[in-house]
Amino acid sequence: MIPLGHYLFVSAVLFAIGTAGVFLRRNLITILLSVEIMLNAVNLSFVAFGRQLGTVDGQIIVFFVMTVAAAEAAVGLAIVIALFRHRESLNPDAFTSLKW
Amino acid sequence: MPETLVFYLLSAIAIGASALVIGQRNPMYSVLLLIASFGALAGLYIQLQAPFVAVAQIIIYAGAIMVLFLFVVMLLNAPQEDAAEWDRTHPLRRPTISRFGGLLAALLVVQLAWALLSARGVEAPVGAGAVADTGSVRALGRVLFSEYVFAFEATSVLILVAMLGAVVLARREGES
Numbered sequence: 148m149i150p151l152g153h154y155l156f157v158s159a160v161l162f163a164i165g166t167a168g169v170f171l172r173r174n175l176i177t178i179l180l181s182v183e184i185m186l187n188a189v190n191l192s193f194v195a196f197g198r199q200l201g202t203v204d205g206q207i208i209v210f211f212v213m214t215v216a217a218a219e220a221a222v223g224l225a226i227v228i229a230l231f232r233h234r235e236s237l238n239p240d241a242f243t244s245l246k247w
Numbered sequence: 248m249p250e251t252l253v254f255y256l257l258s259a260i261a262i263g264a265s266a267l268v269i270g271q272r273n274p275m276y277s278v279l280l281l282i283a284s285f286g287a288l289a290g291l292y293i294q295l296q297a298p299f300v301a302v303a304q305i306i307i308y309a310g311a312i313m314v315l316f317l318f319v320v321m322l323l324n325a326p327q328e329d330a331a332e333w334d335r336t337h338p339l340r341r342p343t344i345s346r347f348g349g350l351l352a353a354l355l356v357v358q359l360a361w362a363l364l365s366a367r368g369v370e371a372p373v374g375a376g377a378v379a380d381t382g383s384v385r386a387l388g389r390v391l392f393s394e395y396v397f398a399f400e401a402t403s404v405l406i407l408v409a410m411l412g413a414v415v416l417a418r419r420e421g422e423s
Contacts, residue, residue: 148373151370156363159363161265164268184284187308190300197297199371203386213307
């Protein structure tokens with residue numbers, strides 16, 4: 148049997164990787180992918196805690212997180228497409244002005 | 248112990264693939280590597296006796312969300328991060344600010360390590376005293392449609408709004 152702490156460690160490492168991606172990368176699509184990594188890290192924590200406590204609530208929260216992630220990806224990618232049409236760039240620093 | 252070995256293998260795949268996602272310059276490779284990472288996470292969910300979450304992970308994340316990302320990457324066809332002139336002279340590129348960002352990142356790592364080291368009771372094996380029925384879809388569905396039924400319905404409205412928003416945002420201007 149694997150200790151709970153090991154799952155939490157994997158989750159923490161994945162969350163740190165996702166955070167680093169959001170801060171370090173200069174590409175809107177990679178930043179959205181990093182957000183997905185962070186959401187998945189939290190999902191792993193939820194499922195591990197739910198298994199530890201013997202309830203299904205952790206899995207249900209994961210279900211809702213997945214749904215919200217799907218909605219977020221759809222809207223985020225639509226915004227990326229609209230921005231790319233304006234500037235021909237995916238660099239977030241290119242979109243510092245509120246109006247052009 | 249094969250179970251422990253599988254856990255470490257899947258964790259290594261998940262962490263390594265996620266790290267490579269951040270390291271790639273081509274978004275296409277990033278998306279494909281993230282699918283591998285999600286597959287390894289689905290294996291971890293199966294080890295945690297959560298088969299519904301594992302299957303939903305494969306179908307929703309690897310099957311739907313990542314395909315959406317792949318479509319956008321191929322549609323935009325801008326594989327390389329461009330280093331334009333305004334990129335190098337941008338105010339966020341000043342050394343003071345980037346050092347502050349590095350400090351915040353180090354602080355996050357320190358906090359996570361502190362939280363993991365000071366946590367009590369994490370050495371117990373997962374699911375040692377758990378009830379047997381937490382993994383079945385029947386138990387999941389019963390709680391989902393009784394206790395969480397309002398959140399479930401609200402989620403359906405959220406998806407509808409997200410769909411409308413995506414259509415409106417991605418529409419070309421001038422069409423109406």
